[in-house]
Amino acid sequence: MSGKLFIIGLGPGPDFWVVPEASEALAQVSDVIGYEPYVARIAPREGLTLHGSDNRVEITRAQYALELALSGKQVAVVSGGDPGVFAMAAAVLEAVEAGPQAWLNIDIQIIPGISAMQAAAARVGAPLGHDFCAISLSDNLKPWEIIERRLIAAAQGDFVIALYNPASKARPQRIFDAFTLLNAHKSPDTPLIFARAVGRADESLHITTLSSADIARIDMSTLVLIGSSETRLITRPNQRPWVLTPRSYGAAR
């Protein structure tokens, strides 16, 4: 049997957000490779080897998966969320690009998943109902200047903004820098959502505004959504408000 590499998105956490294509692939592989908390979601079974690893070794992990697939194994690399969004699909293809010629012929199938911004949006209403962008605040692999440039462009374009990897133990000041920039370019009453661990037991959702946000509560499990100038709340009796970015814009309303 020739080998195959699946790059699989496990979604934000619960099984009910894992697409059947992912479950079917996971049922047929012999090896699952990924960051330990994602690998821990896979039920052990006979004939399945689980390879959990640290978060900082994406390329090593990708290379190992490619080697196993080239040797004839059916292998899965797993990501949380969607593997195509700030996750392992890019890491594996970077390894392919830099690797031996034979890796170009490996049968690779990427299986999409529900990304954190989609789960957060579903919980609070329709904040992504209109044009939006997704920005990773991690400056491990890109200069902070490009993050600043993108935050400013996102504000100038009046996009709804989803911030991934917002906080960092190594660089705790960065999230404050990002909010200083956003406050300089957007209205203080812009709706802001902190969505933490959506779909998991410790899920929490917090709806506030850009100027009154307690930024210190943001951690690496928090997905931050920042409204456009059109994003608004629909208040409800005894319940969390709905957050709505309508399909219409400004004068067309």
Added chain:
Amino acid sequence: MSGKLFIIGLGPGPDFWVVPEASEALAQVSDVIGYEPYVARIAPREGLTLHGSDNRVEITRAQYALELALSGKQVAVVSGGDPGVFAMAAAVLEAVEAGPQAWLNIDIQIIPGISAMQAAAARVGAPLGHDFCAISLSDNLKPWEIIERRLIAAAQGDFVIALYNPASKARPQRIFDAFTLLNAHKSPDTPLIFARAVGRADESLHITTLSSADIARIDMSTLVLIGSSETRLITRPNQRPWVLTPRSYGAAR
């Protein structure tokens, strides 16, 4: 039994991209409401009424679903893709906002789905591996000026760009206007992907560059992905190249 309204994303087409939460909700509702081609994906069963409608009546459709839920029924509104991304979640909440007080108390659950850009990305590699934005080119409900402003901001921020609703029979010139603008702000050799009907029988994928694109082939079933300055191709023998937007950026490479 008190009523409930599910707003469900059916993904790009095939059942293997529908999350279990959606399938479970669809198994328990009495009424499914949506644009006819999406409703047609739901298998008929006893006790289930399918209400297919035209594409231009989102608010009427939303109001009808809310009325049914208020009357005690278990109702599903279905969208293709993710209901939160240019789809029915915003339409339903706009109806709630403008509707009677009683609609504020309706139990509404939004179930996310795989959006077209995610399916397209999975097929071609990792074009969304770094910061990106999603823009609807439909100017039914927003002025063309805001679309231009967002296209320029997206180019200035060097985001990967996903274009939804790119073509229109009513305004066939708009897509050409958009590409004129993009060509003025981005490199001519920027990778460009036309992903049509991904996951369906008539799926087609076309990888080209911004300056050599045949824009006339774009229709309403086409999802357009436009690379950042970092997006590149990995050529492969006898196969479509992989498209990669790496996790690193510029000087940090």
